[in-house]
Amino acid sequence: xxxxxxxxxxxxxxxxxxxxxxxxxxxxxxxxxxxxxxxxxxxxxxxxxxxxxxxxxxxxxxxxxxxxxxxxxxxxxxxxxxxxxxxxxxxxxxxxxxxxxxxxxxxxxxxxxxxxxxxxxxxxxxxxxxxxxxxxxxxxxxxxxxxxxxxxxxxxxxxxxx
Numbered sequence: 800x801x802x803x804x805x806x807x808x809x810x811x812x813x814x815x816x817x818x819x820x821x822x823x824x825x826x827x828x829x830x831x832x833x834x835x836x837x838x839x840x841x842x843x844x845x846x847x848x849x850x851x852x853x854x855x856x857x858x859x860x861x862x863x864x865x866x867x868x869x870x871x872x873x874x875x876x877x878x879x880x881x882x883x884x885x886x887x888x889x890x891x892x893x894x895x896x897x898x899x900x901x902x903x904x905x906x907x908x909x910x911x912x913x914x915x916x917x918x919x920x921x922x923x924x925x926x927x928x929x930x931x932x933x934x935x936x937x938x939x940x941x942x943x944x945x946x947x948x949x950x951x952x953x954x955x956x957x958x959x960x961x
Contacts (some may be wrong), residue, residue, distance in 0.1 A: 805852055807831035822855035823847050825875065827867055879906045 808828040811818035819829035825847045830838055850934045855863070868875050874888035881899040892900060910916055927948060 805829045805856075807834055809834045813914050819852050821849040823853050824848045824855075824867070876903060 805819040807815075807819040807830055810831055817831040817833075819831050821830040821832070821835040822828070823830060823844070824836075826838075826844065829852060830849055835849050838847060838849060842909040866914035869891060871889050872890040872892055875887055876886035878887045878889065878892060878895075878900050879885070879902070880891075880895045881901060882886050883895070883898065886903055887895060889898070
């Protein structure tokens with residue numbers, strides 16, 4: 800039988816089965832309450848922001864499947880090579896010395912403020928409004944049809960009684 804329960808990755812390494820309640824996107828690791836508390840205390844992971852595991856599970860797979868760490872060095876991506884249009888870790892920088900390299904944070908911030916992103920955001924807002932309007936129209940049309948049905952049934956009943 801398949802289960803939807805996640806096990807804490809750190810506890811699992813210690814041969815302990817503990818249900819995870821948090822997800823650390825930076826470490827790509829499920830954490831129980833106790834391990835999350837320790838995670839927030841360690842100098843190396845203090846700046847990490849674990850999220851509720853339920854929030855992580857609600858993220859579409861095409862987003863969660865995005866590679867977060869360098870496949871060559873198993874280090875987290877921190878930089879972005881503009882020439883090759885790919886994220887790189889600090890160890891990859893040597894291979895991109897002649898390239899235009901910037902931080903991923905700058906790229907993300909530029910994307911969020913770009914004209915295309917703002918236009919997409921606006922269109923999405925319009926689309927959501929249209930969906931709401933369609934839902935309201937559907938409800939109204941159903942009510943009109945139900946009323947029309949009742950009226951027709953009453954009319955038939957009166958004709959039958961005559």
